[in-house]
Amino acid sequence: xxxxxxxxxxxxxxxxxxxxxxxxxxxxxxxxxxxxxxxxxxxxxxxxxxxxxxxxxxxxxx
Amino acid sequence: xxxxxxxxxxxxxxxxxxxxxxxxxxxxxxxxxxxxxxxxxxxxxxxxxxxxxxxxxxxxxxxxxxxxxxxxxxxxxxxxxxxxxxxxxxxxxxxxxxxxxxxxxxxxxxxxxxxxxxxxxxxxxxxxxxxxxxxxxxxxxxxxxxxxxxxxxxxxxxxxxxxxxxxxxxxxxxxxxxxxxxxxxxxxxxxxxxxxxxxxxxxxxxxxxxxxxxxxxxxxxxxxxxxxxxxxxxxxxxxxxxxxxxxxxxxx
Numbered sequence: 001x002x003x004x005x006x007x008x009x010x011x012x013x014x015x016x017x018x019x020x021x022x023x024x025x026x027x028x029x030x031x032x033x034x035x036x037x038x039x040x041x042x043x044x045x046x047x048x049x050x051x052x053x054x055x056x057x058x059x060x061x062x
Numbered sequence: 063x064x065x066x067x068x069x070x071x072x073x074x075x076x077x078x079x080x081x082x083x084x085x086x087x088x089x090x091x092x093x094x095x096x097x098x099x100x101x102x103x104x105x106x107x108x109x110x111x112x113x114x115x116x117x118x119x120x121x122x123x124x125x126x127x128x129x130x131x132x133x134x135x136x137x138x139x140x141x142x143x144x145x146x147x148x149x150x151x152x153x154x155x156x157x158x159x160x161x162x163x164x165x166x167x168x169x170x171x172x173x174x175x176x177x178x179x180x181x182x183x184x185x186x187x188x189x190x191x192x193x194x195x196x197x198x199x200x201x202x203x204x205x206x207x208x209x210x211x212x213x214x215x216x217x218x219x220x221x222x223x224x225x226x227x228x229x230x231x232x233x234x235x236x237x238x239x240x241x242x243x244x245x246x247x248x249x250x251x252x253x254x255x256x257x258x259x260x261x262x263x264x265x266x267x268x269x270x271x272x273x274x275x276x277x278x279x280x281x282x283x284x285x286x287x288x289x290x291x292x293x294x295x296x297x298x299x300x301x302x303x304x305x306x307x308x309x310x311x312x313x314x
Contacts, residue, residue, distance in 0.1 A: 011154045013067050020071065021151045024144035031137045031144075033209070035201050048125040051193075052134025053086075056093040057141065057286070058181070058190030058279045060204035062197070 032059045070150050073297040074290075078146020081289030082139035088282045089135055096275035100192035101127075103266055107194070138286065146290050149176065153294070158227040166295035166302065173291010175222075179215030181283035183249065187211050188259050190279035195267055200260045207256060214252045218245060 031050050034043045047054070054061050125133065153159075153172060160168045188208050196204070222245050229237040263272065296302045 011065060011067055011070060013151065013154050017067050017071070017151050017154070021148045024147040027144040028141050028148075031141050033205055035205060037202065037205075045124050048123070049129065049133035050137035051125070051130045052089065052094065052097055053137030053141070054134070055097060055190070055193055055275075056089045056134060056279055056282050057138065058185055058283060060188070060196070060201055060208050061191070061193070062201050 032057060035062075067151075067154055070154050070298065071147060073294060074146040074148075074150020074153075075143055076146070077290050077294035077297055078142040078144065078149070079139060080142075080293045081146070081286050082142020084289050085142060085282050085286035086135035086138040088278070088285050089138060090131070093275070093278040093282055094131060096192055096271050096278055099271040100194045100267065100275065103268070103271070104194035107266070138282075142286055142290065145286070146294065149173070149290050149294060153298075156223070158223050164299055164301060166299040169295030169298060170288075170291045173288050173294070175219045176291065177284055177287035179219045180212045181287055182280070183215040183218075183252065184208055184211045185276075185280055185283070187253055187256055190276050191261075191263075192267075192271065192275040195261065195263055195272070197261050203260055207260075211252060211256055214256075218248045218252070221248065 030038075030046065032054055034046055036043045039046070051061070149172070153169060156168075156172070160171055163171075188204065188211065222241050225244055226237060226241050229240055232240070
């Protein structure tokens with residue numbers, strides 16, 4: 001066995017990985033931050049459903 | 063084998079789910095206590111008639127209290143998975159981050175750095191608030207400030223890794239001291255440069271509830287972010303698989 005890090009630092013990251021990561025960031029935004037900027041009035045339901053999680057994770061809430 | 067991006071991404075998802083569940087359990091058992099106390103403060107306000115149409119848990123609500131508790135926990139798990147995916151991608155891309163260490167210590171250090179940048183730093187500048195604190199009118203302004211601090215924190219982590227790799231010619235004590243000084247200075251600049259929290263704490267919010275909530279929130283954030291770093295490290299480190307027989311992976 002060579003150095004354990006050797007195999008990992010050689011990993012090639014494909015282009016679609018950035019799309020996947022962007023999706024992750026968008027999901028995080030929708031769950032934690034969306035207060036009407038992107039979805040308008042329908043964000044209210046999203047906000048209320050994830051309400052306790054938002055407060056618990058310390059993001060700004062109303 | 064953890065040699066393709068896909069296998070690393072799947073481990074990121076698994077680490078995020080596990081850390082998310084742990085964080086959601088902290089929420090259920092710890093954070094919900096001050097949240098309930100804060101909601102009681104808010105309810106006591108209702109008869110005063112200042113209904114800004116955004117009360118929690120009263121009659122005529124979009125989402126019931128029980129659904130908010132479950133939804134909140136679900137939200138934490140979803141965020142854990144999403145962050146785990148981004149974390150795994152950043153890990154696979156990081157060619158400078160402690161490359162001479164084992165995958166486990168790289169991942170754990172990375173998790174600690176992410177916790178510092180996207181949780182602890184914003185918590186210090188704009189401390190977490192329970193329900194019944196915060197003016198709905200200023201929420202977009204507060205969100206912008208909060209995200210600004212998160213971005214600044216990530217830039218500090220990225221800059222620290224760049225600085226460390228620039229200083230590889232120096233001895234380790236010199237390098238570590240220089241990077242730490244730079245990080246402390248950058249954090250001080252961010253804390254001073256961003257404006258104070260726009261909202262004041264209402265007089266009817268007990269200080270004990272406020273601080274119980276803030277500390278619970280910090281514990282939950284640490285469980286999520288440091289948890290992702292530790293679990294992801296366990297999942298990608300070949301040493302873990304060799305030692306699996308005598309040390310079952312415990313997460314909590």
